[in-house]
Amino acid sequence: MELGVIGLGRMGQIVANRSLEAGHDVVAFDLSAEATAEAAAAGAEPADSVADLCDRLGSDKRIWLMVPAGDAVDATLADLEPHLDGEDVVVDGGNSHFEESVRRAEETDAAYLDCGTSGGPASAEAGFSLMIGGPAWAYEEFVPVFDAVATGPDGHDRMGESGSGHYVKMVHNGVEYALMQAYGEGFELLTDGRYDLDMESVARTWNNGAVIRSWLLELCEEAFREEGSDLGDVADHVAGGSTGTWTVQEALEQEVPVPIIYQALAERFDSRNEGRFSRRLANRLRYGFGRHEVARRDDA
Numbered sequence: 001m002e003l004g005v006i007g008l009g010r011m012g013q014i015v016a017n018r019s020l021e022a023g024h025d026v027v028a029f030d031l032s033a034e035a036t037a038e039a040a041a042a043g044a045e046p047a048d049s050v051a052d053l054c055d056r057l058g059s060d061k062r063i064w065l066m067v068p069a070g071d072a073v074d075a076t077l078a079d080l081e082p083h084l085d086g087e088d089v090v091v092d093g094g095n096s097h098f099e100e101s102v103r104r105a106e107e108t109d110a111a112y113l114d115c116g117t118s119g120g121p122a123s124a125e126a127g128f129s130l131m132i133g134g135p136a137w138a139y140e141e142f143v144p145v146f147d148a149v150a151t152g153p154d155g156h157d158r159m160g161e162s163g164s165g166h167y168v169k170m171v172h173n174g175v176e177y178a179l180m181q182a183y184g185e186g187f188e189l190l191t192d193g194r195y196d197l198d199m200e201s202v203a204r205t206w207n208n209g210a211v212i213r214s215w216l217l218e219l220c221e222e223a224f225r226e227e228g229s230d231l232g233d234v235a236d237h238v239a240g241g242s243t244g245t246w247t248v249q250e251a252l253e254q255e256v257p258v259p260i261i262y263q264a265l266a267e268r269f270d271s272r273n274e275g276r277f278s279r280r281l282a283n284r285l286r287y288g289f290g291r292h293e294v295a296r297r298d299d300a
């Protein structure tokens with residue numbers, strides 16, 4: 001397939017690279033000329049604008065957006081719109097709010113797929129988990145690229161109608177917050193508790209056969225190995241929060257109790273005030289899976 005990729009940051013480069021490795025042709029564009037050049041060095045055909053990218057793709061365009069959620073998606077779609085028709089397919093692989101995706105699907109002339117993407121830059125080699133909403137024919141058209149960008153055919157599926165992909169990813173992120181909080185609390189108790197323990201050893205032992213083994217726990221093990229059992233100078237400050245907020249807002253609207261996800265979100269907001277071990281670990285884990293910058297303490 002010939003694929004246009006717009007947005008070539010941490011995630012978009014991986015979308016382009018994995019598509020190229022699977023034998024697809026990629027036309028790439030980013031507002032940053034350096035990012036476009038990086039994709040070109042990996043084998044993509046560089047475009048110098050959205051219009052140029054559309055010219056190079058011709059008819060039946062297949063385009064993947066990997067720009068920051070929010071205004072950047074609308075700005076890109078505004079630039080794309082004069083070049084799109086009903087035979088074209090646009091995928092938004094970012095963390096957009098599901099209601100925004102429904103609106104965009106209604107507004108655009110193209111078939112629009114909302115694609116929740118999980119795995120982060122740490123999954124560049126293994127591939128992502130993709131949760132997709134939108135028209136079935138457009139999903140089927142994109143399957144060869146989804147096969148390449150995901151872990152494989154089992155790493156993606158059509159969740160349902162427009163919005164459902166980003167809805168499932170929103171809930172995924174709420175669960176992610178809660179799991180991070182649970183691991184953080186456990187390690188905080190072990191750190192402040194009765195025994196002098198090596199946290200990397202605990203995490204490694206749990207990761208080998210324990211009920212609570214997981215990729216996030218492997219990232220805990222990595223964090224303790226790289227930062228030390230006490231997390232060294234990792235600050236007690238957790239950034240982000242928008243997707244968890246959306247999850248809690250939706251739960252309130254649906255009258256579904258999600259106290260653990262809410263508590264994890266509240267702890268994250270609280271971290272912007274004072275220091276605790278669980279939050280320092282969450283700060284460091286976001287680097288593990290997302291290559292988000294690790295905030296460091298000044299006093300360590």
Ligand SMILES: NC(=O)C1=CN([C@@H]2O[C@H](COP(=O)(O)OP(=O)(O)OC[C@H]3O[C@@H](n4cnc5c(N)ncnc54)[C@H](O)[C@@H]3O)[C@@H](O)[C@H]2O)C=CC1
Pocket residue numbers: 006007008009010011012029030031032035066067068069072073075076093094095096117118119120121289290291
């Ligand atoms: N980093 C992560 O762990 C994950 C990120 N996501 C989502 O994927 C999307 C992209 O995230 P990242 O790659 O981490 O962000 P990033 O900040 O690394 O890259 C974004 C890229 O988009 C480009 N860009 C911004 N506006 C543009 C426009 N109008 N036209 C063309 N290019 C534009 C920027 O120059 C930058 O290169 C976001 O929605 C994010 O929430 C989803 C899953 C995991």
Ligand SMILES: O=C(CO)[C@H](O)[C@H](O)COP(=O)(O)O
Pocket residue numbers: 095117118119120173176239240241242243244286289290
């Ligand atoms: O989607 C992701 C992981 O699944 C991204 O890493 C996202 O940035 C995480 O959310 P937050 O920034 O609120 O921690």
